[in-house]
Amino acid sequence: MARSGADVLKITGLTAGYGPLRVLHEIDFKVAEGERVGLVGLNGHGKTTLFRAISSLVGWQSGSILLNGAEVGGARSSGPGRRTPAIVRAGLAMTPQGDAIFPGLTVAQHLDCGAYTPKAWKDRKARRDMVFDIFPPLRKLEHALVGRLSGGERRMVSVGRALMVEARLYLIDEPSLGLAPKISASVIEALFALPQDGRALVIAEQNVALLSGRVDRMVGMHAGRIRGDVGHVSLH
Amino acid sequence: MDISVTLINGLNLAAIYGLMAIGISLLWSSVGMINMAHGATFAASGYAAWLVADATKALVLAAFGKGLLTTSLMAGITLTAGAGFGALFGALIYLLAFLPIHDKPNFPVRSLIVTLAINLATVQGLLWYFGPKQKNLPKIFGTGKLEFLGLSARYDQIGAILATAVILGLTLFWLKTSRKGLEIRAMMQNPEGAVLSGISVRWTALPVTMLTGALAGLAAILLSQTIFVSPTSGTMPLIKGLTIALLGGLGSVPGAVAGAIIIGFLEAIVGAIPFLGQRYVLFATFLFIIIVLIIRPRGLGGLLDEARK
Numbered sequence: 001m002a003r004s005g006a007d008v009l010k011i012t013g014l015t016a017g018y019g020p021l022r023v024l025h026e027i028d029f030k031v032a033e034g035e036r037v038g039l040v041g042l043n044g045h046g047k048t049t050l051f052r053a054i055s056s057l058v059g060w061q062s063g064s065i066l067l068n069g070a071e072v073g074g075a076r077s078s079g080p081g082r083r084t085p086a087i088v089r090a091g092l093a094m095t096p097q098g099d100a101i102f103p104g105l106t107v108a109q110h111l112d113c114g115a116y117t118p119k120a121w122k123d124r125k126a127r128r129d130m131v132f133d134i135f136p137p138l139r140k141l142e143h144a145l146v147g148r149l150s151g152g153e154r155r156m157v158s159v160g161r162a163l164m165v166e167a168r169l170y171l172i173d174e175p176s177l178g179l180a181p182k183i184s185a186s187v188i189e190a191l192f193a194l195p196q197d198g199r200a201l202v203i204a205e206q207n208v209a210l211l212s213g214r215v216d217r218m219v220g221m222h223a224g225r226i227r228g229d230v231g232h233v234s235l236h
Numbered sequence: 237m238d239i240s241v242t243l244i245n246g247l248n249l250a251a252i253y254g255l256m257a258i259g260i261s262l263l264w265s266s267v268g269m270i271n272m273a274h275g276a277t278f279a280a281s282g283y284a285a286w287l288v289a290d291a292t293k294a295l296v297l298a299a300f301g302k303g304l305l306t307t308s309l310m311a312g313i314t315l316t317a318g319a320g321f322g323a324l325f326g327a328l329i330y331l332l333a334f335l336p337i338h339d340k341p342n343f344p345v346r347s348l349i350v351t352l353a354i355n356l357a358t359v360q361g362l363l364w365y366f367g368p369k370q371k372n373l374p375k376i377f378g379t380g381k382l383e384f385l386g387l388s389a390r391y392d393q394i395g396a397i398l399a400t401a402v403i404l405g406l407t408l409f410w411l412k413t414s415r416k417g418l419e420i421r422a423m424m425q426n427p428e429g430a431v432l433s434g435i436s437v438r439w440t441a442l443p444v445t446m447l448t449g450a451l452a453g454l455a456a457i458l459l460s461q462t463i464f465v466s467p468t469s470g471t472m473p474l475i476k477g478l479t480i481a482l483l484g485g486l487g488s489v490p491g492a493v494a495g496a497i498i499i500g501f502l503e504a505i506v507g508a509i510p511f512l513g514q515r516y517v518l519f520a521t522f523l524f525i526i527i528v529l530i531i532r533p534r535g536l537g538g539l540l541d542e543a544r545k
Contacts, residue, residue, distance in 0.1 A: 055432065057428065078339060078340060078341070079340070081339070081427070082339045082437075084432060085431050085434050085436040088431070088432060088433070088434040095432075096429075096432065099429075100426050100429030100432055101426060102422050102425040102426050102429055102430075103425055103426075104421065105418075105421060105422065105425065109418055112418060113418060113419070113422045113429075113430070113433040113435070114433050116434035116435065121415065161433065165434075
């Protein structure tokens with residue numbers, strides 16, 4: 001698979017945390033165009049914090065984050081979430097841990113929230129259809145309230161929301177978390193079935209078996225530091 | 237105790253309180269601020285409408301003479317001036333109490349303090365400029381009584397009830413169908429999910445503050461059909477609006493409507509019972525709200541909303 005092209009994401013010297021707590025230590029991390037990266041590591045070693053630092057949602061951070069060559073990082077000690085909408089509009093799509101669901105919206109409305117560019121909003125119906133093709137169980141739930149869906153269906157809505165616009169970089173945090181093995185396998189299946197066309201995908205996951213053989217590269221995280229390319233881990 | 241009078245009074249109070257409570261509730265759930273300046277918006281909009289009506293009255297009278305056309309034109313001018321100034325005042329609150337501090341720690345407490353300061357400053361400013369004398373707004377619904385099925389109600393009461401129903405209907409329709417409404421509802425339900433969907437808090441907060449300001453302005457015009465405009469006229473509606481928003485469960489629009497109807501009728505009924513009367517209205521209201529909140533600390537909202545987190 002192609003590792004050509006420019007870097008979609010280039011992080012240098014990223015340190016981040018919450019209040020007095022320092023979670024990430026001087027991280028350097030790169031993702032190339034069209035690449036699929038698995039980010040593996042145990043609970044509490046900084047995978048989620050890395051994603052949240054990229055989207056400017058942690059308490060404080062410093063260090064450079066280049067998204068499509070544009071600086072979206074820098075030093076910041078207050079206002080988590082303030083810059084997030086701008087970063088999202090610069091080409092980031094992220095589904096956070098716990099799904100960040102809007103419980104009172106219907107599935108269709110929830111997906112529409114993801115169509116924030118004028119073009120995506122205009123043909124949101126076609127894009128919803130595309131998401132329903134990827135996650136067929138959602139089609140007949142189009143007008144159901146998201147708050148009433150099962151965990152697996154919520155995960156699909158959450159990932160589907162991120163697919164409503166053409167982002168350059170997709171960060172998917174723990175797609176298998178809290179789901180039955182069969183359902184988490186089908187969610188992962190759908191993620192890898194997505195057309196690649198230049199979008200880079202980073203999946204944080206504890207269940208290495210779900211990713212092995214499917215990603216271009218696996219990167220380990222330990223105690224808030226990147227532990228180099230793990231390479232292909234085969235458990236089969 | 238006359239049932240029909242109590243019924244109409246109850247609905248009339250419910251209408252005004254509902255407009256205030258929904259404004260407070262919407263602003264809290266989408267932007268995360270308790271707007272203590274809602275009463276100031278109410279009073280200032282009343283004065284703005286009075287100024288505009290006073291300035292245009294002679295002109296309209298000279299142009300169209302006395303008649304239905306003049307009354308309805310003055311009604312339009314007064315309502316537009318009240319709602320428009322309310323929206324402007326909402327934008328002012330946005331600029332002073334939201335924009336500079338919304339991403340600082342303890343924003344809810346800070347904004348509470350700033351809006352409280354705006355409220356005090358506005359009331360004192362109005363008192364200083366206009367004096368304590370009460371002002372009369374034009375009767376936008378005309379004067380008179382309507383007899384219907386044995387019920388008898390004044391025009392201003394019927395007008396306030398119907399106008400509120402229309403305004404709230406339009407507001408809810410806009411929230412349900414428009415794109416901005418979708419963004420606001422997303423923000424209410426999950427702020428983090430909203431920013432990850434590219435929805436900016438800063439650009440969503442402005443229409444919300446302006447909308448809630450306009451609702452307070454309309455409430456001021458409608459209440460001023462029954463009582464007068466004065467510098468402190470916003471205090472009671474603010475307190476009622478806040479407590480009803482709490483009773484309804486902050487953030488729940490159906491809860492706020494239900495709360496307003498319950499409190500409106502409770503006040504009308506307590507006021508009509510001979511041995512209790514107006515003196516015990518506030519006492520009964522707060523007693524009721526306290527009891528409800530002891531039993532259900534989250535208010536009525538959760539009972540009515542279809543899905544929760």
